[in-house]
Amino acid sequence: MISLRKVKWNRQKKLAQSPVFILGCSRAGTTLVYKTFSESKQLGSMQREVYDLWASLHPLEERQWSGHELVESDASNEDAQFISRYFYSHTGTLQFVDKNNQNGLCLPYLLSLFPNARFVYVKRSPGDNINSLIEGWRKADEFATWSNSLPAEVQVENGQFKRWCFFIARGWQEYLNESIENVCAFQYRVMNEAILKGREIVPESQWVEIQYEDLLKDPVRGFKDAFQNIGLEFDLHLEQHCKSVLSNPYNAFSEIRLDKWKDGRNSEKIARVLNSVEDVSNKMGY
Numbered sequence: 001m002i003s004l005r006k007v008k009w010n011r012q013k014k015l016a017q018s019p020v021f022i023l024g025c026s027r028a029g030t031t032l033v034y035k036t037f038s039e040s041k042q043l044g045s046m047q048r049e050v051y052d053l054w055a056s057l058h059p060l061e062e063r064q065w066s067g068h069e070l071v072e073s074d075a076s077n078e079d080a081q082f083i084s085r086y087f088y089s090h091t092g093t094l095q096f097v098d099k100n101n102q103n104g105l106c107l108p109y110l111l112s113l114f115p116n117a118r119f120v121y122v123k124r125s126p127g128d129n130i131n132s133l134i135e136g137w138r139k140a141d142e143f144a145t146w147s148n149s150l151p152a153e154v155q156v157e158n159g160q161f162k163r164w165c166f167f168i169a170r171g172w173q174e175y176l177n178e179s180i181e182n183v184c185a186f187q188y189r190v191m192n193e194a195i196l197k198g199r200e201i202v203p204e205s206q207w208v209e210i211q212y213e214d215l216l217k218d219p220v221r222g223f224k225d226a227f228q229n230i231g232l233e234f235d236l237h238l239e240q241h242c243k244s245v246l247s248n249p250y251n252a253f254s255e256i257r258l259d260k261w262k263d264g265r266n267s268e269k270i271a272r273v274l275n276s277v278e279d280v281s282n283k284m285g286y
Helices: 002-012 030-037 051-057 077-091 101-105 107-113 126-137 180-199 212-217 219-229 236-247 267-284
Strands: 020-023 096-099 118-123 207-211
Touching: 002 077, 020 030, 020 101, 030 096, 030 118, 030 212, 030 219, 030 236, 051 077, 051 101, 077 096, 077 107, 096 101, 101 107, 101 180, 107 180, 118 180, 126 180, 126 267, 180 267, 207 212, 207 219, 212 219, 219 236
Parallel strands: 020 096, 020 118, 118 207
Antiparallel strands: none
């Protein structure tokens, strides 16, 4: 089937039509949102991150490991065709949803590739998000697989963490010997700052924001608003999915609840860095 779709795409070479990109900091709830949008009958989905696919277009080593950021000038018609062909071949549609947390640093690039793209920005409160980032750094076999060839010695938290997790952004080298809370606060800050800046160039009709906390309070209402605000149908199947979505969490480290950082093992660390992300979290509505 994939081979036949490749042949069909090669004949027509049509670019993706209004793809949906899920953006947000790592551990902000983007997987929950991505998996739910993947339930839409209007969207094709790989049902997983295809980081290696995107990374192959502009390898970090060819950019001197400066960071995952990509700008408008990095975009090309060849890139747009490559992505369109891949998703059509695997999903059978030119309208897909994709989630790749590094792409939050690449919004101008994505919009240049697909001017009609729609963006879903997932936001999470700083305390809980930084807490989950710290916990994620303890799972390097899951979140650091891409960084095995990173040309730097990682000695975060006095050498407790030796593999860089999630993503790198400009200035990451300054955090190689920092405390884990400072590293994760840096990641939270730079990712959300990049998305907020990118929002300025996206037409309002192509943008929607979701607060993770709203999904925990009422996932049906939260998702219904998000789907409808970017022109997607919220049908009975999606409603039923959302009613039970919190009962089967995607890649959660612990129970789903609000402000769980306050009584967790990282609480003192997080309290020390909250002031460093206050500016961006205020802009996010926290």
